[in-house]
Structure formats: C-alpha cells, structure tokens
Amino acid sequence: MIEARGLSKRYGDLVALHDVSFSVQPGEVVGFLGPNGAGKTTTMRILTGFLPPTDGVAAIDGHDIFSDPLAARRAIGYLPESPPLYPEMSVEGYLAYVAKLKDVPRSARSKAVDSALDRCGLGDVRRRVIGALSKGYRQRVGLAQAIVHDPPVMILDEPTVGLDPIQIREIRSLIGSLAGEGSARTVILSTHILPEVEAICRRVIIMNRGRKVVDAPLDELRQTGSLEEVFARATTREIVTEEVAS
Amino acid sequence: MRHVFAIASRELQSLFVSPVAYSVMTLFAVLAGFFFLSGVLQFQEYVIRLQAFQMTEQLGELNLNDHVIAPFLHVMSVVMLFLIPGITMGLFAAEKSNGTQELLLTSPITIWELVLGKFLAAAAFVALLVALLAVFPALLFLFGDPEIGKTLAGLGALLLVGLVYAAIGAFASSVTQSQLIAFFLAFVLLLVLWMLGFLADLGAADGAMASDTVGNLLRWLSTAEHFESMVMGLVETKDLVYFAVLTMGFLVLTKTTVESVRWR
Numbered sequence: 001m002i003e004a005r006g007l008s009k010r011y012g013d014l015v016a017l018h019d020v021s022f023s024v025q026p027g028e029v030v031g032f033l034g035p036n037g038a039g040k041t042t043t044m045r046i047l048t049g050f051l052p053p054t055d056g057v058a059a060i061d062g063h064d065i066f067s068d069p070l071a072a073r074r075a076i077g078y079l080p081e082s083p084p085l086y087p088e089m090s091v092e093g094y095l096a097y098v099a100k101l102k103d104v105p106r107s108a109r110s111k112a113v114d115s116a117l118d119r120c121g122l123g124d125v126r127r128r129v130i131g132a133l134s135k136g137y138r139q140r141v142g143l144a145q146a147i148v149h150d151p152p153v154m155i156l157d158e159p160t161v162g163l164d165p166i167q168i169r170e171i172r173s174l175i176g177s178l179a180g181e182g183s184a185r186t187v188i189l190s191t192h193i194l195p196e197v198e199a200i201c202r203r204v205i206i207m208n209r210g211r212k213v214v215d216a217p218l219d220e221l222r223q224t225g226s227l228e229e230v231f232a233r234a235t236t237r238e239i240v241t242e243e244v245a246s
Numbered sequence: 247m248r249h250v251f252a253i254a255s256r257e258l259q260s261l262f263v264s265p266v267a268y269s270v271m272t273l274f275a276v277l278a279g280f281f282f283l284s285g286v287l288q289f290q291e292y293v294i295r296l297q298a299f300q301m302t303e304q305l306g307e308l309n310l311n312d313h314v315i316a317p318f319l320h321v322m323s324v325v326m327l328f329l330i331p332g333i334t335m336g337l338f339a340a341e342k343s344n345g346t347q348e349l350l351l352t353s354p355i356t357i358w359e360l361v362l363g364k365f366l367a368a369a370a371f372v373a374l375l376v377a378l379l380a381v382f383p384a385l386l387f388l389f390g391d392p393e394i395g396k397t398l399a400g401l402g403a404l405l406l407v408g409l410v411y412a413a414i415g416a417f418a419s420s421v422t423q424s425q426l427i428a429f430f431l432a433f434v435l436l437l438v439l440w441m442l443g444f445l446a447d448l449g450a451a452d453g454a455m456a457s458d459t460v461g462n463l464l465r466w467l468s469t470a471e472h473f474e475s476m477v478m479g480l481v482e483t484k485d486l487v488y489f490a491v492l493t494m495g496f497l498v499l500t501k502t503t504v505e506s507v508r509w510r
C-alpha cells in the first residue's frame with residue numbers, strides 16, 4: 001500500500017533523511033516514532049507529495065508519487081503537523097470544500113461531510129467558525145478533513161497533540177475503528193506518546209537522525225523489553241556509534 | 247475545472263468575510279464618486295466659460311466621452327494600482343502562513359488549477375469594481391448623450407488593465423508568506439510598469455538610453471501606453487495582445503513560483 005525506497009532529503013547541508021526504505025501492507029497500522037528532528041514529518045511530507053525527496057522513490061496504492069501524483073494523492077488522507085484550517089470558514093463549509101478538492105463526487109459529498117463530522121464528534125459545532133473553536137476541536141476538524149474522502153491510506157502527523165485525555169481516548173478509538181479488523185485501511189501515524197503506539201499500532205518504525213533504526217512488529221519488540229526501553233536503546237545507540245566514529 | 251471553481255469561490259467567500267473586500271470597495275466607490283463629481287463640475291464650468299466667450303468651435307469639440315469619462319477612467323486606473331494589491335496580497339501568502347498550502351499541495355489538484363482558481367477570484371473582484379464604476383458613466387446617459395461604444399471600450403480597458411494588475415498581484419503573493427510584503431511588492435511592480443513609458447521618455451531626453459529599441463521596448467511594456475489609447479475608445483489588436491500577454495505571462499510566473507515550493 002505504501003512503498004518507500006531509499007528516501008533521502010537534504011536541506012542545504014543538513015541531511016534530514018538518509019536512505020529510508022519501508023513498505024506497509026494494506027490494513028497495517030504503523031507507529032512512527034523518533035525524537036524531535038528525527039525526520040518523521042519530513043518522511044510524511046514526501047509520501048504525501050508535499051516535498052520532493054532529494055533521492056529515492058515512493059508509491060501509494062500502486063501509484064508512483066512522481067509519475068502519477070494525482071492518483072497517489074487521491075488515495076491519501078493526510079493530517080499535517082499543524083492542521084491546515086481556514087479560521088474564517090465554518091466546520092461543515094470547510095469539510096465540503098476539502099471533499100471537493102479530494103474529488104468526492106457531488107452526489108456523495110454531503111453524506112461524506114456528515115459522516116466525517118459524526119466520526120470525529122463534530123456534530124454540535126458543524127456550523128461554528130473554525131477560528132472560534134478550541135485547539136482540541138480544531139485538531140478534530142483536521143482529522144475529519146483527512147477522512148472526509150474515505151481514503152485507503154491515512155498519514156497522520158501527531159494526531160493527538162493538544163487534546164485532553166478524554167479526547168485522546170476518543171481519537172485513538174476513532175483511528176482504531178478506521179483501521180479496525182476487516183477494513184483494509186492503511187495508517188501511518190507519528191507520535192511521541194509511546195502508550196498510544198501500544199494502543200493502536202501493530203508495527204513500529206523508529207527513526208533517529210534521519211535514519212530508520214527499528215522496524216518490527218510490536219509483539220516482537222515487547223519480547224526484548226518495554227517499548228520505552230527499545231526506544232531509548234534505538235535512539236541513543238546511534239549517537240554513541242557516531243561519537244566513536246568521529 | 248471543478249477544482250478551479252471550488253478554489254475561486256472559497257477565496258471570494260473568505261474575501262467577503264474579512265473586512266478587506268468591503269474596505270477596498272468602499273474606498274473605491276468613495277474615490278470614484280469624488281473624481282467623477284469633480285470631473286463633471288469642471289466640465290460644466292468649462293462649457294459655461296466657452297459659452298460666455300462664444301467659442302462655438304471649441305464648444306463643438308467638447309464631448310462627455312473625451313472630457314469626462316476618459317479622464318475619470320484614467321484616474322481610476324491609477325486608484326486601482328494600490329487597491330488591487332490589497333485584494334491579491336492574501337491569495338497565496340495567506341495559504342502559506344495558514345499552513346493550508348499543505349492541504350492544497352497534497353490534494354489531487356494541479357498547480358494550474360490552483361493558480362487559475364486564485365486568479366479567477368481576483369478577476370471576479372476586479373469585474374465587480376468595474377461594474378460598480380460603470381454606474382457613474384451610466385448617469386451621464388441620463389443627462390447627456392455620450393457614445394456608448396466609446397464608453398464600453400473605456401470600461402473594457404479598465405477591466406483588462408485590472409486583470410493585468412490581478413495577475414501581477416497574484417505573482418507577488420506567491421513569492422512570500424507575508425501579506426504586507428506581497429502588497430508592497432505588487433504595488434511597486436505595478437507602479438514601475440505603469441511609469442515605464444515615462445521613464446523611457448526621461449531616458450531618451452537624457453540621451454542615457456542605450457538605443458531606441460530599448461526605449462521602444464520599455465514603452466511597449468508600459469501599461470499606461472496601452473491603456474491610454476483604448477480608454478479613448480481606440481480598440482486595437484496590439485493593445486489586446488499586450489494585455490493578454492502580460493496577464494498570461496504573470497500567471498505562468500506565478501505557477502512556476504508556487505511549484506518551486508516543491509523543489510526547495
């Protein structure tokens with residue numbers, strides 16, 4: 001469903017991403033972990049076609065992101081690090097607009113908007129102006145925007161940031177239901193909250209300094225210790241070897 | 247095309263939710279009223295004076311088109327130099343500072359659809375301004391008998407020059423994420439473009455101009471040169487071509503800069 005081969009990204013001299021490859025099968029829910037600046041957002045931006053990689057190729061749902069970008073983007077629901085909202089628009093107006101951009105046919109549009117509102121718990125604020133919503137509700141609108149066209153692939157960059165504990169639980173169960181048993185929806189989500197990964201994901205990719213350092217099923221990782229230990233080991237080891245090298 | 251309309255209508259909606267559209271329209275209408283009234287009064291005074299001196303020949307040459315409508319449209323084209331950038335400054339800059347650029351560029355739309363949608367919104371607003379303005383010359387039809395063809399050519403000239411401004415404003419908005427910078431960049435570009443002919447004349451007088459070809463090129467590039475003959479009712483292909491080339495040229499530039507976000 002998602003294929004990434006040898007992705008690299010340089011910003012001037014800074015190597016933000018170095019030779020990252022992975023593939024995600026349909027129905028898989030992958031947690032993307034890594035310390036700040038590890039390259040999680042950069043990877044997601046490349047997969048969604050927002051940024052071109054310096055090197056490497058990627059395909060979404062069989063569509064190459066360069067040679068067939070529109071089909072690849074149509075298959076993705078993307079929640080960027082900061083939700084892309086128009087503060088002056090109403091919640092439902094905004095979702096209808098996004099549905100148009102994402103090629104939801106006119107006849108299905110209002111149903112798609114209703115369903116996204118419903119699934120993200122936005123029914124009560126549908127006519128409110130986005131700029132007047134609380135941060136948590138804005139985050140939900142961002143999530144609703146990512147699912148309004150019912151995409152087979154979801155790429156969520158820190159979906160639960162800024163939410164209260166109850167909302168976090170709701171959003172987690174929402175993501176869980178989106179990717180639930182039987183649905184072939186593929187999800188990649190990045191987060192700094194390790195229990196979140198344990199709650200939703202079946203597979204973990206850990207990034208560190210632009211490299212993929214761990215890629216394994218959660219069950220397997222748990223056998224060598226808690227996720228926190230695995231994370232700490234994976235993200236400090238790199239630094240140690242680098243120091244030795246220099 | 248569906249995407250183009252979706253983008254344009256969203257843009258117009260947010261323009262009319264914010265105070266920008268109304269401020270620009272109000273300022274435009276007030277200035278138009280002022281210049282129109284002062285133009286008409288001046289004309290009247292002139293007629294009375296000519297009658298007093300019984301200068302029938304000059305009186306016969308006076309007409310509403312050349313002496314009221316054309317100067318009025320001319321001054322309004324200068325007013326548009328600083329009002330249109332107010333409308334276009336947010337087209338792309340706001341998407342960038344909002345983070346919504348990330349939504350647009352990861353949606354299944356092409357950059358051309360995005361650029362044309364934005365331009366269409368600005369063009370619709372320009373058309374609205376020109377329609378507002380048409381009310382004033384229309385008043386003259388109640389009291390006098392201006393030529394309708396000439397009047398329409400003048401309004402058409404203003405519309406075309408407004409579209410050029412809109413394309414340039416869109417370009418200015420695409421190179422920055424600050425609306426303020428977009429505004430001033432557009433204003434400076436428009437001003438320079440407007441005055442190129444004047445600069446060419448200045449250069450020619452100085453003898454500083456390298457050659458006549460450069461001077462002619464500058465004069466050809468100047469919006470004022472093309473606007474002035476059309477506003478007098480002279481619709482010529484070369485002027486129409488000029489407006490089309492400039493509008494499309496800046497739209498292509500805009501497309502290239504929007505696209506270049508991807509290649510940084």
Ligand SMILES: Nc1ncnc2c1ncn2[C@@H]1O[C@H](COP(=O)(O)OP(=O)(O)OP(=O)(O)O)[C@@H](O)[C@H]1O
Pocket residue numbers: 011014015016034035036037038039040041042043
């Ligand atoms: N536009 C940019 N220009 C220059 N450097 C950038 C840019 N965007 C990201 N970087 C750099 O690339 C590296 C990876 O950043 P990225 O945002 O992908 O990290 P991240 O894993 O998402 O971090 P976080 O957990 O803080 O969100 C960082 O060192 C960052 O400073």
Ligand SMILES: [Mg+2]
Pocket residue numbers: 040041042081157
């Ligand atoms: Mg990030």
